[in-house]
Amino acid sequence: MLGRLGRWIDERAHLSELWQSQMVDYKVPKNLTFPYAFGIMALVAFAIQVISGIFLTMYYQPDVNKAFDSVNYTIMKEVPFMWLIRQVHAAGANFFLAVVYLHIFTGIYYNAYKKPRELTWIVGWLIYFVLLTTALTGYLLPWGQLSYWGMVVTAEIPTSIDSAPIIGKLKIGETISLWMKGGYEIGQITLGRFFGLHIWLLPLILLLLVGIHLYLVRAAGISNPEGREIDKKKEGVPFHPYITLKEGAYVMGYLAVFFFFVFFHMSHFLPADNYDPADPFKTPAHIAPEWYLLAYYTIFRSIPDKFLGFVAFNLSLLFLLLLPFLDFSPLKSARNRPLFFVMFVVLVISSMALTVLGTMPPTPTNAILGLLFTGGLFAFFLSLPLISIIEWGWYKARGGEKR
Amino acid sequence: MIKTVFFTAISLIFFYIIWINNFFAHKEKYEMPAQYARIAEDVKSYAREGKQLFEQNCQACHSVRYDSVYISAVQANPKLKTLQEKYGKVLPKDVYEGVFNEDLMALKESFGKVPPDLSTIYLVKGKEYLFNFTLEPQKVLPGTSMPAVMTGRPEETAKIVAYLKSVSEPTPEEKSKRVLMGIGTIAYLVVMGILIWLWKGKILKRMGLH
Numbered sequence: 001m002l003g004r005l006g007r008w009i010d011e012r013a014h015l016s017e018l019w020q021s022q023m024v025d026y027k028v029p030k031n032l033t034f035p036y037a038f039g040i041m042a043l044v045a046f047a048i049q050v051i052s053g054i055f056l057t058m059y060y061q062p063d064v065n066k067a068f069d070s071v072n073y074t075i076m077k078e079v080p081f082m083w084l085i086r087q088v089h090a091a092g093a094n095f096f097l098a099v100v101y102l103h104i105f106t107g108i109y110y111n112a113y114k115k116p117r118e119l120t121w122i123v124g125w126l127i128y129f130v131l132l133t134t135a136l137t138g139y140l141l142p143w144g145q146l147s148y149w150g151m152v153v154t155a156e157i158p159t160s161i162d163s164a165p166i167i168g169k170l171k172i173g174e175t176i177s178l179w180m181k182g183g184y185e186i187g188q189i190t191l192g193r194f195f196g197l198h199i200w201l202l203p204l205i206l207l208l209l210v211g212i213h214l215y216l217v218r219a220a221g222i223s224n225p226e227g228r229e230i231d232k233k234k235e236g237v238p239f240h241p242y243i244t245l246k247e248g249a250y251v252m253g254y255l256a257v258f259f260f261f262v263f264f265h266m267s268h269f270l271p272a273d274n275y276d277p278a279d280p281f282k283t284p285a286h287i288a289p290e291w292y293l294l295a296y297y298t299i300f301r302s303i304p305d306k307f308l309g310f311v312a313f314n315l316s317l318l319f320l321l322l323l324p325f326l327d328f329s330p331l332k333s334a335r336n337r338p339l340f341f342v343m344f345v346v347l348v349i350s351s352m353a354l355t356v357l358g359t360m361p362p363t364p365t366n367a368i369l370g371l372l373f374t375g376g377l378f379a380f381f382l383s384l385p386l387i388s389i390i391e392w393g394w395y396k397a398r399g400g401e402k403r
Numbered sequence: 404m405i406k407t408v409f410f411t412a413i414s415l416i417f418f419y420i421i422w423i424n425n426f427f428a429h430k431e432k433y434e435m436p437a438q439y440a441r442i443a444e445d446v447k448s449y450a451r452e453g454k455q456l457f458e459q460n461c462q463a464c465h466s467v468r469y470d471s472v473y474i475s476a477v478q479a480n481p482k483l484k485t486l487q488e489k490y491g492k493v494l495p496k497d498v499y500e501g502v503f504n505e506d507l508m509a510l511k512e513s514f515g516k517v518p519p520d521l522s523t524i525y526l527v528k529g530k531e532y533l534f535n536f537t538l539e540p541q542k543v544l545p546g547t548s549m550p551a552v553m554t555g556r557p558e559e560t561a562k563i564v565a566y567l568k569s570v571s572e573p574t575p576e577e578k579s580k581r582v583l584m585g586i587g588t589i590a591y592l593v594v595m596g597i598l599i600w601l602w603k604g605k606i607l608k609r610m611g612l613h
């Protein structure tokens with residue numbers, strides 16, 4: 001009966017042809033390493049956010065008088081199992097960003113941003129950027145002390161443009177800051193706007209971007225750890241069942257770790273200070289952004305001049321976007337590029353150190369360390385054109401031989 | 404191989420620091436004698452007594468809205484019952500603060516600020532801070548307007564902390580249910596992961612791809 005129904009539908013919708021052409025006849029290299037699974041994990045994390053988020057909207061109330069209680073009483077204590085949904089959503093946001101970071105670093109390591117995949121990289125960067133704003137807007141919604149004061153500090157950052165000579169006169173920074181808050185202070189207008197952005201606009205944009213990203217991945221074919229394009233007819237293995245099963249097993253492992261945190265270690269994802277309701281008259285002792293923004297925050301904070309600090313952290317975002325054009329070497333994948341490998345290690349250590357420094361108090365030593373690692377981060381990006389020129393030399397010397 | 408070990412190790416260390424135990428970050432620590440810590444932990448035996456002690460010693464100034472405990476002046480007001488019939492036992496914050504504004508402002512007059520509602524304070528401060536602060540407010544928070552009402556009564560203070568814990572945290576039965584749920588979920592995922600991995604090996608062998 002079920003089989004007949006299936007055939008009836010298939011004769012009309014041709015789903016099995018779609019499956020065959022998209023999943024089975026689609027060939028991928030056999031030597032994909034574990035980090036290639038971060039892409040799938042990011043997709044799973046996105047699905048988890050959307051599903052848990054939809055359930056949260058059923059009880060959450062975007063009203064400055066009610067938001068905190070709707071989260072901490074209705075959701076956490078009153079409605080059965082909503083505590084679980086909230087913990088999944090809060091931990092999920094952190095895992096989503098963690099996986100996206102790992103995915104980005106994987107892409108850098110294997111040079112997956114190079115021709116013909118520049119567009120995939122650019123769309124991926126847009127996903128990352130929109131994801132950061134999604135997390136930032138979501139963090140205001142529980143209306144706790146950290147939500148409120150974190151946003152106060154964040155909305156201050158653009159005003160550092162105004163300390164610049166000449167353009168500072170235009171008060172662009174203040175305008176941006178006002179525009180972010182929806183007024184002179186963070187209140188009902190801000191909360192309402194952020195709610196709309198967080199649950200509708202930004203997730204829809206993300207969905208669109210993720211769709212384009214996946215299409216582009218398919219269109220260009222998956223990259224290869226060895227840094228060469230494979231001949232799919234000869235070397236490729238079918239996506240299904242080879243990759244689906246392999247990465248399916250990885251995803252189960254990922255979810256196991258994820259649920260370990262959800263059930264047993266929420267203290268970082270729902271920090272203690274955010275159980276205190278927002279109070280505009282009481283500044284908490286330690287205000288720092290969430291960990292996924294700390295590297296930028298440390299760059300901003302370590303540079304003595306506010307305007308330069310602002311420029312520097314935006315520049316690091318911009319360099320990330322322009323990576324395919326900074327690195328124009330004919331060689332691909334850190335496996336074949338010793339100089340690139342060294343600079344990649346510098347990048348990894350610098351960005352991790354900048355993040356950890358962001359959690360520490362701003363002592364003079366920490367400021368110097370911050371500058372040092374900011375230097376490391378920029379050294380990576382700025383060394384790329386040089387490395388590319390050197391590698392073009394090697395490449396020509398070998399008679400343009402492909403590796 | 405060395406590279407894999409290096410990148411795996413550095414990522415794990417990184418996430419350990421920022422998500423589990425950041426030994427670089429500055430934390431305030433408060434001490435609490437073990438015998439009182441045991442009382443504050445033991446919600447089952449002491450929360451009920453703690454609630455009575457709270458009503459006697461703290462309710463004049465503090466509410467615990469999530470447990471429908473309001474400041475004494477409000478509790479004595481006949482309007483409260485009518486409102487609770489309409490809105491439920493836990494009144495919405497704006498209704499509570501609006502209707503009983505006068506009572507709250509009277510407290511503000513005396514202490515410079517409305518004493519905070521203590522529904523979630525246990526989650527914010529933890530038992531050590533609450534114990535020390537309640538016992539000796541001036542020592543922990545110099546200049547605070549909260550009077551020392553529990554001087555020389557550490558055991559009763561610990562019981563009040565147990566009560567505050569019982570309001571903020573799920574009940575012990577609920578907690579053990581959640582632990583079981585967690586273990587079940589994780590075990591399911593691990594087993595599924597292993598099965599999929601084995602199945603993959605089998606299918607690939609049959610397809611001659613391995």
Ligand code: HEM
Binds near residue numbers: 050052060138199203
């Ligand atoms: C796409 C990626 C998403 C990310 C990264 C994200 C992130 C976050 C974060 C960090 C919070 C604060 C959590 C807390 O401290 O409690 C939050 C809250 C919330 N999110 Fe999302 N979210 C996403 C998608 C969604 C979607 C699609 C919806 C709804 C359709 C949604 C609805 C909500 C609601 C109602 C809250 C407030 C309740 C609460 O604070 O727990 N989110 N989100």
